[in-house]
Amino acid sequence: MRGTVFNDIKDFKPDLVLMDIMLAGMDGRNICKNIKENVLTQSLPVILISGTHDVGESLNLPSGPNDFLAKPFDIDFLLTKIEKPIAA
Helix, strand or coil: CHHHHHHHHHHHCCCCEEEECEECCEEHHHHHHHHHHCCCCCCCCEEEEECCCCCHHHCCCCCCCCEEEECCCCHHHHHHHHHCCCCC
């Protein structure tokens, strides 16, 4: 898992990772933690999405996501979160 995510980030060079917590055989929170703990990707903004989990308490942790979005959500609300400046 870990190598694949970092290979994808290296290949695609995203400006943002928008990821559900519940993934097939993986947990988005763990992937986020790996991204944030890697010196090469730690500044990459991550927004986690979930309809069943609340990660609000992890927003202030160094390995936590930059933001969280609860499902269902309005597309305009998503765009507002994406456009919000990410604190360094």
